[in-house]
Amino acid sequence: QVHLVESGGGLVQAGDSLRLSCATSGLTFENYAMGWFRQAPGKEREFVSTIGRFGSTYYTDSVKGRFTISRDNVKNTVNLEMNNLTPEDTALYYCAASPSIFEYRASRSYDYWGQGTRVTVSA
Secondary structure (H helix, E strand, O other): OOEEEEEOOEEEEOOOOEEEEEEEEOOOHHHOEEEEEEEOOOOOOEEEEEEOOOOOEEEOHHHOOOEEEEEEOOOOEEEEEEOOOOHHHOEEEEEEEEOOOOOOOOHHHOOEEOOOEEEEEEO
């Protein structure tokens, strides 16, 4: 059974940093692209970042230069380093696994999802 478990969320002030982690089990981690999505209150879930099997990275425009995604194929984890956070980054952040980097922005491309970790950024 596949499990994705996010951690690292919290309440911070604007300008602060957080590091989200996603621990995986039950899947062949190196065969999956790993993504982060977020859902703010009252909004639809949106793509944040993805890292491919071989390390290629993709970001939504609003986080470019502030967020960094990385993966550890030994520990089977994916991380999202978030710097210079703003209140607009407040959301529930989800980790997801996809067998392909194709259409990485689309939720439907991801087979497995975690339960999410909440990030709240105060002004």
